[in-house]
Amino acid sequence: MDKPIAKRDMQTSRPGSLLIIAGLAGTLLSGCFSVGQEFSSSRVPEIKIGQTRKQDISDMMGKPWRTGLEDGYPTWTYGIYKYSLFGASDTQDLLIRFDNQGLVRSYTFSSTRK
Numbered sequence: 001m002d003k004p005i006a007k008r009d010m011q012t013s014r015p016g017s018l019l020i021i022a023g024l025a026g027t028l029l030s031g032c033f034s035v036g037q038e039f040s041s042s043r044v045p046e047i048k049i050g051q052t053r054k055q056d057i058s059d060m061m062g063k064p065w066r067t068g069l070e071d072g073y074p075t076w077t078y079g080i081y082k083y084s085l086f087g088a089s090d091t092q093d094l095l096i097r098f099d100n101q102g103l104v105r106s107y108t109f110s111s112t113r114k
Contacts, residue, residue: 032084036065039078044109054102074098
C-alpha cells in the first residue's frame with residue numbers, strides 16, 4: 001500500500017521539477033540573465049545632497065531593490081544587472097546614503113550603458 005502513495009507523490013512533483021529544469025536550460029541556452037529591477041536613471045541628476053528626502057527618492061525611483069546601513073546611516077540601493085554570455089553586460093546601480101533626518105547625505109551612480 002505504501003508503493004502507490006510514493007509513486008503518486010513522485011508523479012505530482014515531476015511537473016514542477018520539469019518546469020524548473022526547462023527554465024534553467026532556457027537561461028543557459030540564451031546566455032542571458034538579469035538581477036535587480038529597472039529604475040529611472042535619467043532622474044539621478046535631480047538628487048540634491050542635503051535637500052532631497054527619502055520620500056522624494058521613492059517618488060522618483062520607486063521602491064529600492066535593497067536597503068541597508070552604512071556607518072549607522074540608512075542606505076537604499078537601486079540596481080539592474082543584465083549579464084550575457086555572448087555579449088556585453090548592461091548594469092546600472094545607484095546607492096543612496098541618508099542622514100538621520102531622511103535627507104540624502106551622499107550617493108553613487110554607476111553604469112555600463114553608453
